[in-house]
Amino acid sequence: MPNDDFTWEDMIAINSFADDEFEVLAPVGEHLENQNLVRHARNKFADFDLAIQADNYPLPCTKDRESYYGDRHLAYWLSGYESLLFLEDAAKQYGVELGGVYDFGCASGRVLRHFAVQRPETKIFGSDINKRHIDWVNKYLPSNIVAFCNTSIPTLPMKDEAVDLVTAFSVFTHIEAFDMTWLMEIHRILRPGGLAWVTVHSDQTWLDFNENWPLHKGLCNHPKFPGLDKRQPMSTDKLIFRWHNNRSYTSNVFYRTEYIHNVWGRLFDVREIRRRYPIYQDAVILQKRA
Numbered sequence: 569m570p571n572d573d574f575t576w577e578d579m580i581a582i583n584s585f586a587d588d589e590f591e592v593l594a595p596v597g598e599h600l601e602n603q604n605l606v607r608h609a610r611n612k613f614a615d616f617d618l619a620i621q622a623d624n625y626p627l628p629c630t631k632d633r634e635s636y637y638g639d640r641h642l643a644y645w646l647s648g649y650e651s652l653l654f655l656e657d658a659a660k661q662y663g664v665e666l667g668g669v670y671d672f673g674c675a676s677g678r679v680l681r682h683f684a685v686q687r688p689e690t691k692i693f694g695s696d697i698n699k700r701h702i703d704w705v706n707k708y709l710p711s712n713i714v715a716f717c718n719t720s721i722p723t724l725p726m727k728d729e730a731v732d733l734v735t736a737f738s739v740f741t742h743i744e745a746f747d748m749t750w751l752m753e754i755h756r757i758l759r760p761g762g763l764a765w766v767t768v769h770s771d772q773t774w775l776d777f778n779e780n781w782p783l784h785k786g787l788c789n790h791p792k793f794p795g796l797d798k799r800q801p802m803s804t805d806k807l808i809f810r811w812h813n814n815r816s817y818t819s820n821v822f823y824r825t826e827y828i829h830n831v832w833g834r835l836f837d838v839r840e841i842r843r844r845y846p847i848y849q850d851a852v853i854l855q856k857r858a
């Protein structure tokens with residue numbers, strides 16, 4: 569590792585020279601102590617027990633999964649499992665066969681692990697600007713995932729028309745510039761007819777969120793945040809709350825729905841914008857024209 573704490577690589581990525589020492593958690597089967605949640609999951613997901621048994625891979629500890637779900641490890645695992653199922657439903661709805669998937673900003677594989685374990689016949693790619701996440705995936709998740717570190721420059725080292733589905737969960741919520749350039753790359757690597765599932769904070773999210781949403785915690789410390797009671801409907805295409813420093817991934821962004829239709833819609837068919845799906849963010853479903 570270079571002697572300097574901060575290198576040029578860290579201006580376009582995160583933890584470029586991180587060592588790969590991790591504390592990991594036991595596989596999900598050892599986190600079933602919340603009987604109510606287990607009961608609820610058994611009712612909701614027909615294959616819950618089989619899926620749990622199939623996943624013998626460690627879970628990332630909270631800090632290595634962007635703090636998702638705090639110490640509620642089963643809830644973390646379930647959130648990714650549910651994503652697998654609703655992505656498959658959407659693919660079916662739009663007539664897409666999932667031969668290959670790519671998760672942009674995959675972190676330590678919250679969603680990808682389920683494709684890898686439950687649908688091993690799928691070609692699976694994932695990337696993140698945080699090298700530590702990619703090291704985690706490569707060290708602990710199955711080898712049918714090809715994971716790589718991308719940079720904040722919008723380019724992806726993937727072949728044209730490589731996959732049928734691109735997902736970006738809670739990534740465009742932090743991309744304040746070059747959203748269309750990223751979408752051009754996503755468009756390039758999708759097969760004709762393929763889907764992009766991109767979650768956003770929309771103008772509706774801007775008006776909806778309250779002090780109980782995780783989003784509020786960061787925003788309420790931002791000097792430009794007017795306070796929950798003083799919010800006005802968005803009058804610009806994007807509303808950006810950015811912490812100025814020389815790193816990537818330091819902002820929260822809200823996109824106006826009209827902008828998504830008018831601008832993103834020039835490249836893709838905007839099939840749906842599902843409000844608060846499944847919880848906080850809106851899911852934009854884009855389809856590459858055949």
Ligand SMILES: C[S@@+](CC[C@H](N)C(=O)[O-])C[C@H]1O[C@@H](n2cnc3c(N)ncnc32)[C@H](O)[C@@H]1O
Binds near residue numbers: 679696697720
């Ligand atoms: C809020 S987390 C969501 C992680 C994961 N998608 C999930 O749903 O569990 C945002 C992730 O996006 C990554 N990220 C932010 N900007 C990115 C970019 N330009 N390219 C790739 N990854 C990015 C972060 O490092 C982080 O892992």
